[in-house]
Amino acid sequence: MKKGKLWLYAFLTVAGAVLFYVGEFVLVSEAVKQLSGLGIGLGAALFCLGIGKFFDDLLVSKTEGETRKHRIAIERNDERNIRLKEKVGAKVNQVLIYLLSILVLTLSFMGAKSVIILMVAAIIVIQLFLAIFLFYYYGKRM
Amino acid sequence: MKNKLEEIRRERGITQEELADRLEVSRQTISSLENGRYNPSIMLAFKIAHFFNLSIEEIFFYEGE
Numbered sequence: 001m002k003k004g005k006l007w008l009y010a011f012l013t014v015a016g017a018v019l020f021y022v023g024e025f026v027l028v029s030e031a032v033k034q035l036s037g038l039g040i041g042l043g044a045a046l047f048c049l050g051i052g053k054f055f056d057d058l059l060v061s062k063t064e065g066e067t068r069k070h071r072i073a074i075e076r077n078d079e080r081n082i083r084l085k086e087k088v089g090a091k092v093n094q095v096l097i098y099l100l101s102i103l104v105l106t107l108s109f110m111g112a113k114s115v116i117i118l119m120v121a122a123i124i125v126i127q128l129f130l131a132i133f134l135f136y137y138y139g140k141r142m
Numbered sequence: 143m144k145n146k147l148e149e150i151r152r153e154r155g156i157t158q159e160e161l162a163d164r165l166e167v168s169r170q171t172i173s174s175l176e177n178g179r180y181n182p183s184i185m186l187a188f189k190i191a192h193f194f195n196l197s198i199e200e201i202f203f204y205e206g207e
Contacts, residue, residue, distance in 0.1 A: 074162075079183050080171040 009054040021040030092125070100124045145202045148176040150194055165189050 107117045119121025162169040175178035191198045
Protein backbone atom coordinates (compact mmCIF):
# COMPACT_ATOMS: atom_id res chain seq x y z
CA MET A 1 0.00 0.00 0.00
CA LYS A 2 1.37 3.43 -0.95
CA LYS A 3 2.22 5.82 1.92
CA GLY A 4 0.17 8.61 0.35
CA LYS A 5 -2.92 6.42 0.32
CA LEU A 6 -2.32 5.39 3.94
CA TRP A 7 -2.34 9.05 5.00
CA LEU A 8 -5.53 9.66 3.02
CA TYR A 9 -7.31 6.73 4.69
CA ALA A 10 -6.07 7.85 8.12
CA PHE A 11 -7.29 11.40 7.41
CA LEU A 12 -10.73 10.15 6.32
CA THR A 13 -11.03 7.95 9.42
CA VAL A 14 -9.96 10.69 11.83
CA ALA A 15 -12.09 13.35 10.09
CA GLY A 16 -15.07 11.00 10.23
CA ALA A 17 -14.53 10.29 13.91
CA VAL A 18 -14.17 14.00 14.73
CA LEU A 19 -17.29 14.94 12.76
CA PHE A 20 -19.24 12.16 14.46
CA TYR A 21 -18.05 13.29 17.90
CA VAL A 22 -18.92 16.92 17.17
CA GLY A 23 -22.33 15.99 15.80
CA GLU A 24 -23.18 13.72 18.73
CA PHE A 25 -21.63 15.44 21.76
CA VAL A 26 -20.89 19.07 20.87
CA LEU A 27 -23.89 20.21 18.80
CA VAL A 28 -26.54 19.21 21.33
CA SER A 29 -28.93 22.18 21.31
CA GLU A 30 -32.22 22.09 19.41
CA ALA A 31 -31.20 25.06 17.27
CA VAL A 32 -28.39 23.09 15.61
CA LYS A 33 -30.22 19.76 15.40
CA GLN A 34 -29.86 19.59 11.59
CA LEU A 35 -26.14 20.31 11.75
CA SER A 36 -25.78 17.66 14.41
CA GLY A 37 -27.51 15.10 12.18
CA LEU A 38 -25.34 16.09 9.25
CA GLY A 39 -22.22 15.74 11.34
CA ILE A 40 -23.21 12.31 12.61
CA GLY A 41 -24.15 11.03 9.16
CA LEU A 42 -21.18 12.45 7.32
CA GLY A 43 -18.82 11.51 10.12
CA ALA A 44 -20.01 7.90 10.18
CA ALA A 45 -19.75 7.67 6.38
CA LEU A 46 -16.21 9.09 6.27
CA PHE A 47 -15.09 6.89 9.16
CA CYS A 48 -16.42 3.73 7.50
CA LEU A 49 -14.98 4.77 4.15
CA GLY A 50 -11.51 5.33 5.61
CA ILE A 51 -11.45 2.07 7.56
CA GLY A 52 -13.01 0.11 4.71
CA LYS A 53 -10.57 1.38 2.07
CA PHE A 54 -7.64 0.73 4.43
CA PHE A 55 -8.58 -2.92 4.95
CA ASP A 56 -9.55 -3.35 1.31
CA ASP A 57 -6.09 -2.23 0.19
CA LEU A 58 -4.42 -4.27 2.90
CA LEU A 59 -6.20 -7.51 2.06
CA VAL A 60 -6.00 -7.29 -1.74
CA SER A 61 -2.50 -7.87 -3.10
CA LYS A 62 -1.20 -5.60 -5.85
CA THR A 63 -1.56 -8.26 -8.58
CA GLU A 64 -5.02 -9.17 -7.43
CA GLY A 65 -5.87 -5.49 -7.33
CA GLU A 66 -4.73 -4.97 -10.92
CA THR A 67 -6.72 -7.99 -12.10
CA ARG A 68 -9.77 -6.82 -10.18
CA LYS A 69 -9.47 -3.28 -11.60
CA HIS A 70 -9.18 -4.74 -15.10
CA ARG A 71 -12.30 -6.86 -14.56
CA ILE A 72 -14.22 -3.89 -13.17
CA ALA A 73 -13.19 -1.81 -16.19
CA ILE A 74 -14.34 -4.59 -18.54
CA GLU A 75 -17.70 -4.91 -16.77
CA ARG A 76 -18.17 -1.13 -16.85
CA ASN A 77 -17.39 -0.86 -20.58
CA ASP A 78 -19.10 -4.10 -21.61
CA GLU A 79 -21.55 -3.20 -24.39
CA ARG A 80 -24.29 -5.55 -23.18
CA ASN A 81 -24.10 -4.04 -19.68
CA ILE A 82 -24.26 -0.53 -21.16
CA ARG A 83 -27.31 -1.44 -23.25
CA LEU A 84 -28.93 -3.02 -20.20
CA LYS A 85 -28.33 0.11 -18.11
CA GLU A 86 -29.77 2.32 -20.85
CA LYS A 87 -32.85 0.13 -21.20
CA VAL A 88 -33.34 0.01 -17.43
CA GLY A 89 -32.91 3.80 -17.19
CA ALA A 90 -35.51 4.38 -19.87
CA LYS A 91 -38.03 2.01 -18.23
CA VAL A 92 -37.48 3.46 -14.76
CA ASN A 93 -37.96 6.95 -16.19
CA GLN A 94 -41.25 5.91 -17.83
CA VAL A 95 -42.55 4.37 -14.61
CA LEU A 96 -41.45 7.38 -12.55
CA ILE A 97 -43.35 9.80 -14.78
CA TYR A 98 -46.52 7.79 -14.23
CA LEU A 99 -45.90 7.53 -10.49
CA LEU A 100 -45.20 11.26 -10.14
CA SER A 101 -48.35 12.07 -12.12
CA ILE A 102 -50.39 9.85 -9.80
CA LEU A 103 -48.69 11.53 -6.84
CA VAL A 104 -49.64 15.00 -8.09
CA LEU A 105 -53.27 13.95 -8.54
CA THR A 106 -53.37 12.25 -5.14
CA LEU A 107 -51.85 15.28 -3.41
CA SER A 108 -54.39 17.56 -5.14
CA PHE A 109 -57.33 15.41 -4.02
CA MET A 110 -55.92 15.25 -0.51
CA GLY A 111 -55.79 19.05 -0.41
CA ALA A 112 -52.05 19.24 0.10
CA LYS A 113 -50.28 22.60 0.07
CA SER A 114 -49.95 24.16 -3.39
CA VAL A 115 -46.20 24.51 -2.94
CA ILE A 116 -45.76 20.76 -2.55
CA ILE A 117 -47.98 19.98 -5.56
CA LEU A 118 -46.15 22.54 -7.67
CA MET A 119 -42.77 21.09 -6.68
CA VAL A 120 -43.78 17.58 -7.70
CA ALA A 121 -45.32 18.89 -10.93
CA ALA A 122 -42.12 20.82 -11.61
CA ILE A 123 -40.14 17.56 -11.39
CA ILE A 124 -42.37 16.04 -14.09
CA VAL A 125 -41.95 19.09 -16.31
CA ILE A 126 -38.16 19.12 -15.80
CA GLN A 127 -38.04 15.39 -16.68
CA LEU A 128 -39.97 16.00 -19.90
CA PHE A 129 -37.86 19.00 -20.93
CA LEU A 130 -34.70 17.07 -20.15
CA ALA A 131 -35.90 14.15 -22.25
CA ILE A 132 -36.64 16.44 -25.23
CA PHE A 133 -33.36 18.30 -24.86
CA LEU A 134 -31.27 15.12 -24.53
CA PHE A 135 -33.06 13.51 -27.47
CA TYR A 136 -31.99 16.34 -29.76
CA TYR A 137 -28.55 16.61 -28.13
CA TYR A 138 -27.69 12.95 -28.67
CA GLY A 139 -29.55 12.90 -31.96
CA LYS A 140 -27.13 15.45 -33.40
CA ARG A 141 -24.13 13.45 -32.22
CA MET A 142 -25.21 9.98 -33.31
CA MET B 143 -29.58 -13.58 -35.22
CA LYS B 144 -28.17 -17.08 -35.16
CA ASN B 145 -24.48 -17.80 -34.91
CA LYS B 146 -21.88 -20.52 -34.79
CA LEU B 147 -19.91 -18.85 -32.06
CA GLU B 148 -20.15 -21.67 -29.55
CA GLU B 149 -19.25 -24.28 -32.13
CA ILE B 150 -16.23 -22.32 -33.35
CA ARG B 151 -15.12 -21.52 -29.81
CA ARG B 152 -15.24 -25.20 -28.76
CA GLU B 153 -13.37 -26.25 -31.91
CA ARG B 154 -10.52 -23.95 -30.92
CA GLY B 155 -10.61 -25.19 -27.31
CA ILE B 156 -11.30 -21.79 -25.79
CA THR B 157 -13.51 -21.23 -22.76
CA GLN B 158 -16.13 -18.49 -22.59
CA GLU B 159 -14.06 -16.72 -19.96
CA GLU B 160 -10.91 -16.78 -22.08
CA LEU B 161 -12.80 -15.46 -25.07
CA ALA B 162 -14.41 -12.74 -22.97
CA ASP B 163 -10.99 -11.70 -21.65
CA ARG B 164 -9.49 -11.50 -25.12
CA LEU B 165 -12.43 -9.51 -26.48
CA GLU B 166 -12.63 -7.36 -23.34
CA VAL B 167 -16.28 -8.11 -22.70
CA SER B 168 -17.98 -9.88 -19.82
CA ARG B 169 -18.46 -13.66 -19.79
CA GLN B 170 -22.24 -13.05 -19.64
CA THR B 171 -22.04 -11.24 -22.97
CA ILE B 172 -20.36 -14.25 -24.60
CA SER B 173 -22.96 -16.57 -23.06
CA SER B 174 -25.83 -14.36 -24.27
CA LEU B 175 -24.28 -14.15 -27.74
CA GLU B 176 -23.98 -17.93 -27.99
CA ASN B 177 -27.59 -18.41 -26.83
CA GLY B 178 -28.82 -15.93 -29.41
CA ARG B 179 -30.33 -13.74 -26.68
CA TYR B 180 -28.08 -10.83 -27.55
CA ASN B 181 -26.97 -9.42 -30.89
CA PRO B 182 -23.48 -7.89 -30.92
CA SER B 183 -22.66 -4.42 -32.11
CA ILE B 184 -20.84 -4.21 -35.45
CA MET B 185 -17.62 -3.43 -33.56
CA LEU B 186 -17.90 -6.52 -31.42
CA ALA B 187 -18.87 -8.66 -34.40
CA PHE B 188 -15.73 -7.48 -36.22
CA LYS B 189 -13.61 -8.14 -33.14
CA ILE B 190 -14.96 -11.68 -32.86
CA ALA B 191 -14.43 -12.35 -36.57
CA HIS B 192 -10.91 -10.93 -36.40
CA PHE B 193 -10.11 -13.01 -33.32
CA PHE B 194 -11.13 -16.25 -35.05
CA ASN B 195 -9.66 -15.15 -38.38
CA LEU B 196 -13.01 -15.61 -40.09
CA SER B 197 -15.49 -13.32 -41.80
CA ILE B 198 -18.55 -12.05 -39.92
CA GLU B 199 -20.84 -14.04 -42.23
CA GLU B 200 -19.04 -17.24 -41.30
CA ILE B 201 -19.95 -16.70 -37.67
CA PHE B 202 -23.26 -14.77 -37.69
CA PHE B 203 -26.33 -15.49 -39.86
CA TYR B 204 -28.94 -12.88 -40.62
CA GLU B 205 -32.33 -14.53 -41.02
CA GLY B 206 -34.53 -11.52 -41.83
CA GLU B 207 -37.98 -10.77 -40.34
